[in-house]
Amino acid sequence: MPAKVTLLPGSFWPHPPAVHITHGETGWLEVICGPMFSGKSEELIRRVRRAEIARQPLQVFKPRIDDRYDATRIVSHSQLAFDAVVAGTSAEIARAVLPETRVVGIDEVQFFDAGIVEVCERLAAGGARVIVAGLDQDYTGKPFEPMPALLSVAEYVTKALAICARCGAPAGRSQRLVATGARVVVGAAESYEARCRRCHVPRVEAQTGELFP
Numbered sequence: 001m002p003a004k005v006t007l008l009p010g011s012f013w014p015h016p017p018a019v020h021i022t023h024g025e026t027g028w029l030e031v032i033c034g035p036m037f038s039g040k041s042e043e044l045i046r047r048v049r050r051a052e053i054a055r056q057p058l059q060v061f062k063p064r065i066d067d068r069y070d071a072t073r074i075v076s077h078s079q080l081a082f083d084a085v086v087a088g089t090s091a092e093i094a095r096a097v098l099p100e101t102r103v104v105g106i107d108e109v110q111f112f113d114a115g116i117v118e119v120c121e122r123l124a125a126g127g128a129r130v131i132v133a134g135l136d137q138d139y140t141g142k143p144f145e146p147m148p149a150l151l152s153v154a155e156y157v158t159k160a161l162a163i164c165a166r167c168g169a170p171a172g173r174s175q176r177l178v179a180t181g182a183r184v185v186v187g188a189a190e191s192y193e194a195r196c197r198r199c200h201v202p203r204v205e206a207q208t209g210e211l212f213p
């Protein structure tokens with residue numbers, strides 16, 4: 001008997017509505033993390049596509065902030081695409097997940113509020129397979145909340161690496177190539193490149209001369 005996820009409006013949960021387990025097996029949380037250009041979205045799309053082929057009811061979400069390629073799809077740098085619903089907050093995702101949904105995918109999960117951790121946990125506890133992808137570090141190499149908490153509570157963690165654009169070593173960091181102190185600059189290839197720990201320069205503002213000779 002497949003598990004059912006039931007949404008209960010007006011519960012004690014601070015991000016209403018809560019998810020209630022009615023019956024069936026438990027779900028789990030899969031996290032795909034890594035720097036830019038490590039193929040995170042590609043891997044998320046691959047996994048949800050497999051679920052779609054198996055005709056498992058699924059829903060895919062992306063944050064409103066990320067409109068760099070397409071408003072209603074998640075699109076990898078390699079131009080793979082999958083239909084997605086745009087959500088502004090974690091509570092919006094909790095409200096939008098249908099009772100029959102078995103697989104929930106979330107791209108660019110680091111752009112959601114801290115409530116996304118509880119939403120993922122409750123969906124998984126309610127029987128859903130939850131697959132999220134996102135940056136685990138910001139452009140300075142610091143953990144990108146809420147990713148640390150998601151990694152802690154996940155059953156499966158995939159840390160994807162890119163290739164350092166400078167030296168070719170395995171790269172776990174995203175180098176920002178434009179001078180701004182803002183944590184979030186949504187951009188594609190021209191604003192960032194993958195770097196290894198040795199080649200990564202956390203404070204690009206101080207290195208502008210080097211990066212733009």
Ligand SMILES: [Zn+2]
Pocket residue numbers: 164165166167168169195196197198199200
């Ligand atoms: Zn390097």
